[in-house]
């Protein structure tokens with residue numbers, strides 16, 4: 001947690017143009033669009049992930065399809081925290097974690113592995 005990639009810091013966090021997704025624009029020019037439910041299911045807090053085993057406690061099926069953040073709070077300069085419509089507020093999402101969650105084709109969903117984007121289906 002000592003060295004943070006400066007490109008994993010957002011210049012803008014907000015809803016996508018159709019308001020259906022959360023959009024983060026990153027300092028390196030990348031844009032990530034997250035379905036809100038993806039973020040809620042990935043919540044890394046102690047109520048959703050067992051701190052000892054790292055196992056996910058949260059059952060994805062228990063997360064409503066229409067879940068969305070009611071509010072977004074910055075936590076220092078390294079993370080954001082969501083107030084979810086299901087009342088869950090304890091998840092803190094570090095920016096480098098969010099970047100690894102980016103669901104776009106370029107990112108392949110994890111670790112920022114650069115790939116040639118596939119033509120859209």
Ligand SMILES: [Zn+2]
Nearest residue numbers: 043045048091
């Ligand atoms: Zn949680």
Ligand SMILES: [Zn+2]
Nearest residue numbers: 102104106107
């Ligand atoms: Zn991406």
